[in-house]
């Protein structure tokens with residue numbers, strides 16, 4: 583490993599019954615970098631993220647954090663080690679308010695009495711959402727009443743402001759309008775400039791990948807098949823890589 587490697591996955595395999603989602607995945611994440619992870623639908627990207635976040639236990643392989651082999655026992659164990667995640671399938675609690683969701687499992691406690699400090703949570707929530715630039719009718723609203731993009735904004739804000747060392751973002755822009763998406767990308771750029779957090783960003787939009795990522799990995803057939811600095815590749819090259827397989831299959835495997 584290099585001196586600044588915060589995360590390394592080695593030979594990770596994960597199956598669900600007869601489905602092999604991850605066959606043999608190895609990747610690394612350096613301190614302060616943003617790594618783009620791309621691949622077809624069903625390639626195993628979310629499964630890989632959920633393995634790094636302590637949700638799935640890998641069938642084979644190992645994870646190293648700061649060079650030390652680590653077995654993640656649960657999501658909260660991973661969180662305690664500084665790994666925070668924006669899940670593709672968001673994981674907000676529908677019948678709690680916006681601000682309660684923002685501080686789920688990390689409620690601000692006012693000492694010496696351990697009760698929730700509602701006012702502090704509300705203030706912080708307002709500030710975080712204003713920082714991201716996403717408008718929400720009221721932070722007292724139950725999240726069940728929000729739009730997909732507003733929910734996504736809360737999930738992003740929650741992860742981003744958690745002091746994570748490693749931030750895993752599984753398609754954080756998927757439900758976002760163009761303006762809000764640009765704001766999230768700006769936020770990622772800002773975190774990157776601060777240099778304290780290392781990020782894996784899953785995105786289907788390669789333009790987004792090129793906007794903020796230092797490096798890109800492609801997940802195909804349960805393996806990382808491609809690893810380049812974004813400066814050494816292009817949207818065209820990645821598109822060609824992803825589409826050529828389909829073209830070959832359609833041509834009956836006769837093309838090179």
Ligand SMILES: Nc1ncnc2c1ncn2[C@@H]1O[C@H](COP(=O)(O)OP(=O)(O)OP(=O)(O)O)[C@@H](O)[C@H]1O
Nearest residue numbers: 598601603621622623624625626627628629630670
């Ligand atoms: N909990 C599960 N139980 C059974 N099969 C699963 C489970 N989670 C994922 N899979 C399967 O594993 C494979 C990889 O799924 P995964 O969600 O990791 O793909 P993905 O790359 O994130 O796709 P997308 O781009 O559509 O989000 C798929 O075939 C999926 O059906």
Ligand SMILES: [Mg+2]
Nearest residue numbers: 627628629670
């Ligand atoms: Mg996914």
